[in-house]
Structures are given as C-alpha cells and as structure tokens.
Amino acid sequence: xxxxxxxxxxxxxxxxxxxxxxxxxxxxxxxxxxxxxxxxxxxxxxxxxxxxxxxxxxxxxxxxxxxxxxxxxxxxxxxxxxxxxxxxxxxxxxxxxxxxxxxxxxxxxxxxxxxxxxxxxxxxxxxxxxxxxxxxxxxxxxxxxxxxxxxxxxxxxxxxxxxxxxxxxxxxxxxxxxxxxxxxxxxxxxxxxxxxxxxxxxxxxxxxxxxxxxxxxxxxxxxxxxxx
Numbered sequence: 354x355x356x357x358x359x360x361x362x363x364x365x366x367x368x369x370x371x372x373x374x375x376x377x378x379x380x381x382x383x384x385x386x387x388x389x390x391x392x393x394x395x396x397x398x399x400x401x402x403x404x405x406x407x408x409x410x411x412x413x414x415x416x417x418x419x420x421x422x423x424x425x426x427x428x429x430x431x432x433x434x435x436x437x438x439x440x441x442x443x444x445x446x447x448x449x450x451x452x453x454x455x456x457x458x459x460x461x462x463x464x465x466x467x468x469x470x471x472x473x474x475x476x477x478x479x480x481x482x483x484x485x486x487x488x489x490x491x492x493x494x495x496x497x498x499x500x501x502x503x504x505x506x507x508x509x510x511x512x513x514x515x516x517x518x519x520x521x522x523x524x525x526x527x528x529x530x531x532x533x534x535x536x537x538x539x540x541x542x543x544x545x546x547x548x549x550x551x552x553x554x555x556x557x558x559x560x561x562x563x564x565x566x567x568x569x570x571x572x573x574x575x576x577x578x579x580x581x
Contacts, residue, residue, distance in 0.1 A: 355389045356472070358428050362394055363474035365406055371398035372456060373432075374471035374479065381467050384488055385520070392430040395471065397454045400434050407432075420452055435459035441505040444538040445546075457481060464502065464509050465516065466494045493522040499531035507538040511550045511580060518567050519554065536575030547580050554581060 356375055366373035373396040379389045396403065400417045413423035420434035437458050438447035453459065456471060460481045463469040467487050471479035478485070487494050493516055495502050495509075503509050510532050517524050524532070559567065571578040 355383065356392075356476075359392055359394070359430055360474050362407075362424065362428075362430065362432065366394075366396050366398055366403075367474065369398070369402075369406060371396050371402070372473075373398070374456065374473050376471045377463070377468050380470040380472050381484070381488065383472070384470070384485065392428070394430055394432045395435055395456065395459055396432060397435055397456070399452060403432050403434070419450065436462065438462045444504060444507040444541040447505075461496065463496055464506075464512060466496055467516075467522075469496060491520070491522045492525055493517050493520075493528060494525040495528045495531070499525075499528045500534060503531045503535040504538065507535065507541050508546060508550070510535060510539060510574065510577075511542070511547070514567070514570050514574070514577065514581060515550060515554045517570070518559065518563050519557075521563065521566075532570075532574050536577060539576045539580055542580075551581065 359375070363373040363375070373394055375392065376395040377393045379392045382389050398406070400420045400422055403422050404412065404414060404417065407422070407424060410424055411426040413425060416423070420436050422432050424430050424432060435453045435456055435458060437451045437453055438449065439451075440448040442448050456479065460469045460471070466482040466484040468484070469480075469482050470484045473479070482496055493513060495513075513524060513528060513532055516522060567581060571581060
C-alpha cells in the first residue's frame, strides 16, 4: 500500500493529540489507481509543534511561516497546518492566513472537490464536497463559487485545464465559464509558477484526445495560448 511508509507521521501526530490526514493529489490519485508521486499531510498541529515532534528527522523549515514543514527523510512529504486564506492580492496571494484546528475549514480553501479528499491513518475518508462521486463521474468541479475562487487565484485556471486534460475530466459548466470569464487574470502569474504548471502538464506525452481537449481550451479561454 503506497501510503504505508508515511503512516508513522500521522500516528506520531495522533499520539500527541493532533488530527492528521493525507490530503490532495495523493489521495485523488490513490482513488484513481494512479502512481502517487507527492504526498501532502494536513494536521491540526501548529507548525512549531510539528517541528518539535519531528526534530529527530531531516526537516526543512523554510516555509514554516506559512504553516508548512517539509520532511526529507526517511520519506519526502509536506506537513501543513490547517488554515484558511482570504483577502487575495494580485489574483494570487492571500494577505490573510489564519491557522485553525478544524479540518472542515481547511477543506474550504482547496480548489476542486477531487482535491479536497482526506484519508486518516486507518484509511477512513473525509469527503466534505462529494469529491469521490466527481471522481467516478470524471467531473472537475470547483469548491464554492468558481468565479470568486478563480478571481482569488489565477493559477487555478491553469490547474483546472491541466487536471481536465491529464485526468480526462470534463469541467463542470460553471467552472468552464469562470475560466473563460477570468482568463484575463492570467497576466498576474509569475513565470516560475507558469513554468511549473507547464512541466506538470507536459511531463508525459499527451494523447491525441488530450491534445484536442487542450487546443479546445486554448481557443475559448482568453490568453491561455500564451501559457500552455
């Protein structure tokens, strides 16, 4: 089981009174029977507590001010404290980050339902937005109002296109409309962020149907052809 090497992390957090879950793309890919490459863990433990609990391991504290600590050995993963984000600047960066203890609040800041799936160490699922059903239906759906969420962070447009193309998911109608309406916000993205998305999109050779889908999005989403 692909999560087995990481279960000790959740157990240590749980043993010290903190909730903790595998979350995001690793859980999505697990349910899609895809190879898991990046493991993320969300926890109620404050970042300074996480640092103390894993002081006997090789950890990176460079992003700890954002509540994120990277474990480098014996496995590589990111551990992030539950948080909410608000008051976005330049269609990308939240000015206000608030650390919280409730996983339900953490779930609301995530972009798509299929990325808001949480698994505890016993492999019990927390699925607050029906992400599993969307996986089954192969639908990409935004959490909350798509127009608002894409205006907050323009990167979500590129992520929506990438997930739709690489996973062969159909964008839900309101999400696609929001991508079209918010396409002009892509100019706010930094080249380093864009390049990372390009690399993720093209890391594998796209099939003919995936290329056709990408070209369709490039034709209808303003400015997208300048990025993908």
